[in-house]
Structure formats: C-alpha cells, structure tokens
Amino acid sequence: SSELTQDSAVSVALGQTVRITCQGDSLRSYYVSWYQQKPGQAPLIILYDNNNRPSGIPDRFSGSSSGSTASLIITGAQAEDEADYYCNCRDTSGFHVVFGGGTKLTVL
Amino acid sequence: QVQLQESGPGLVKPSETLSLTCSVSGGSINLFSWNWIRQPAGKGLEWIGRIYTRGTTNYNPSLKSRVTMSGDTSKNAISLNLYSVTAADTAVYYCAREVGTTSAFDIWGQGTVVTVSS
Numbered sequence: 001s002s003e004l005t006q007d008s009a010v011s012v013a014l015g016q017t018v019r020i021t022c023q024g025d026s027l028r029s030y031y032v033s034w035y036q037q038k039p040g041q042a043p044l045i046i047l048y049d050n051n052n053r054p055s056g057i058p059d060r061f062s063g064s065s066s067g068s069t070a071s072l073i074i075t076g077a078q079a080e081d082e083a084d085y086y087c088n089c090r091d092t093s094g095f096h097v098v099f100g101g102g103t104k105l106t107v108l
Numbered sequence: 109q110v111q112l113q114e115s116g117p118g119l120v121k122p123s124e125t126l127s128l129t130c131s132v133s134g135g136s137i138n139l140f141s142w143n144w145i146r147q148p149a150g151k152g153l154e155w156i157g158r159i160y161t162r163g164t165t166n167y168n169p170s171l172k173s174r175v176t177m178s179g180d181t182s183k184n185a186i187s188l189n190l191y192s193v194t195a196a197d198t199a200v201y202y203c204a205r206e207v208g209t210t211s212a213f214d215i216w217g218q219g220t221v222v223t224v225s226s
Binding site: 030049088097099101102 | 166207216
C-alpha cells in the first residue's frame with residue numbers, strides 16, 4: 001500500500017510529551033517528513049529525513065522511524081504547538097508523494 | 109530567500125480547465141523540484157505532482173489523466189493545468205519546493221483558493 005495513516009486527533013497536557021504516529025508500507029523504504037499547519041496558514045516543515053530539523057525549528061520536536069511506523073515526538077508541548085500535523089514520504093513506486101491524513105493536536 | 113506566489117482565477121466553471129501559476133523569486137526554477145499540492149476545506153493535503161530537471165514530470169496517479177505541469181524559465185515560474193474540473197477540485201492550491209529526493213517540501217507558497225462552481 002502507498003497510503004500513510006495517522007490518528008485523526010491527539011491531545012497532550014501543557015508541558016508534557018506527545019507522540020504522533022504515521023504508518024505505511026512506504027516508510028520501510030523512504031524517509032519521512034513532518035509538517036505543522038495552523039489555521040489559515042500554509043504547512044511548515046518541522047522535520048525531514050526522519051529526524052532532521054530545519055533551521056528555526058525548536059529542538060522539542062524530534063522524530064524516529066522504524067519499519068512501517070514513523071513518529072513525531074514533541075517533548076514539553078507548548079500552547080503554540082496546537083495545530084494539524086502531517087507526515088509525507090515517497091510512495092512504494094518511489095516516484096510519487098503521499099501524505100498522511102493529518103493529526104489534530106490539542107494542547108490542554 | 110526563495111519565495112513562492114501562486115496566482116490564477118479563484119472561480120472555475122465545472123468541466124473547464126483550472127490554470128494556476130507559481131512565480132518563484134530568489135532562486136532559479138532550474139534548481140530543485142517544484143510541486144503542486146492541494147487541500148480541500150477542512151481536509152488533508154493531496155499531492156498533485158512535480159516538475160523538475162528539463163521539464164520532467166510525475167503526477168498523482170489519481171489525477172494523471174487530467175493534469176499537466178510546465179515550467180517557464182524566462183518567467184521563472186511553473187504552471188498547473190487541471191482539466192475537466194468538478195466541485196471535488198475545489199481546494200486551496202499550494203506550490204512547494206522539494207529538496208533532495210526525500211519529498212521534503214521546505215518552502216511553500218501562501219496558497220490560492222480555487223472554487224469550482226457554475
């Protein structure tokens with residue numbers, strides 16, 4: 001399958017750690033990237049190649065990938081982290097791109 | 109720094125062609141791959157396709173029969189044509205730069221809303 005599956009919604013208490021997962025067969029072969037999207041804004045890349053942060057992304061964001069599951073981990077979630085999070089990678093053909101359905105993160 | 113700006117009609121009639129342009133400033137389109145991604149209101153992201161070296165394209169298999177992309181080096185812009193549109197094509201359309209070969213989209217345009225309606 002070339003689909004990526006994410007939980008539709010996750011919540012975390014302020015200051016606590018949360019894991020957002022992304023599952024799919026193509027993750028066995030290809031790197032994953034993660035994006036944060038706030039209402040009315042374009043997505044923002046927060047991790048690429050499984051666990052690399054672009055400049056300016058706080059180090060509370062980290063990632064991992066093993067087998068068919070990739071994870072985005074937010075250590076010490078802040079109120080401003082409340083957003084939708086999407087994963088993406090190549091599909092099993094290697095030519096196309098697939099996105100997960102997105103996870104809505106609520107910070108309590 | 110590189111910036112992307114999408115432009116095009118905000119309203120397209122059913123069965124007609126949706127045509128958008130992504131103007132790239134601060135860098136050449138001859139470098140990197142350039143992608144179109146869309147997002148219906150309240151829904152997730154859907155990859156439409158990419159254009160890269162010498163105009164090579166890859167398209168989402170689900171849209172392949174209705175999509176073409178091209179690049180104009182004189183205008184430093186890429187374009188998207190989506191044919192025979194229906195209401196299901198109503199969405200925010202983004203262009204994005206892809207770095208490397210791992211489908212990491214590091215720079216996005218602000219997006220442009222396209223509504224398909226008569």
